[in-house]
Amino acid sequence: MIHLEHINLVVSDxxxxxxxxxxxxxxxxxxxxxxxxxxxxxRNWLHFGDDYNYIAFNDDGVGENRDLTGHQVGLAHFAFVTDNIDAVIERLAHAGFEIAKDGxxxxYRKNIYFIDPAGYEVEFVxxxxxxxxxxxxxDLD
Known part of the structure; x- marks a missing residue:
C-alpha cells in the first residue's frame, strides 16, 4: 500500500x-x-502534523503563488477529509480565515475551499x- 505522508510547502512566513x-x-x-x-x-523549516502525516514548511519563498483563477502550471489545490466540516469552518473563521469558495x-458530500496565508488553495471535504x-x-456522459 502507498499513502501520502507529507506535503512540502514553500512559504514566506x-x-x-x-x-x-x-x-x-x-x-x-x-x-x-x-x-x-x-x-x-x-531558510527555516518546520514539520507540523501527527505521527503519520505532516506538512513541511520552508520559509524561503519569494513572490506570489500562482493565480488560482488562471491556467499556469502548478498546484491547483490539495484536500483533506474531515468527519466534521462545520467544526473546521468554525475554527478557521474564529482564527480569522474566510471561506474562499463553496464546493x-x-x-453525499460537503466541501469548502480556503486560501492559506501563502496562497495555497486548501479543500476540506x-x-x-x-x-x-x-x-x-x-458525470462522464
Whole structure:
C-alpha cells in the first residue's frame, strides 16, 4: 500500500501559515524544525502534523503563488477529509480565515475551499456516505 505522508510547502512566513493549519488541525503539533540552506539560500523549516502525516514548511519563498483563477502550471489545490466540516469552518473563521469558495452541492458530500496565508488553495471535504460509488460520482456522459 502507498499513502501520502507529507506535503512540502514553500512559504514566506511560517508563523502565518502555521496559524491557519493549527486552526484546521488542532490535534496536530509541531514535530520539529530547524535552519538550513537550500541552493545557497538560508531558510527555516518546520514539520507540523501527527505521527503519520505532516506538512513541511520552508520559509524561503519569494513572490506570489500562482493565480488560482488562471491556467499556469502548478498546484491547483490539495484536500483533506474531515468527519466534521462545520467544526473546521468554525475554527478557521474564529482564527480569522474566510471561506474562499463553496464546493459543489452534492447529497453525499460537503466541501469548502480556503486560501492559506501563502496562497495555497486548501479543500476540506466531509463524506456523508461510506459507499465509494456515491462518494466518487463522476458525470462522464
Amino acid at each position: 511560517i508563523n502565518k501559515s502555521l496559524a491557519f493549519y493549527q486552526a484546521a488541525f488542532p490535534h496536530w503539533q509541531v514535530r520539529g524544525g530547524g535552519e538550513g540552506q537550500w541552493y545557497g539560500k538560508p 459543489a452541492e452534492d447529497e 466531509q463524506y456523508l456516505t461510506d459507499m465509494p460509488n456515491k462518494r466518487n460520482r463522476y
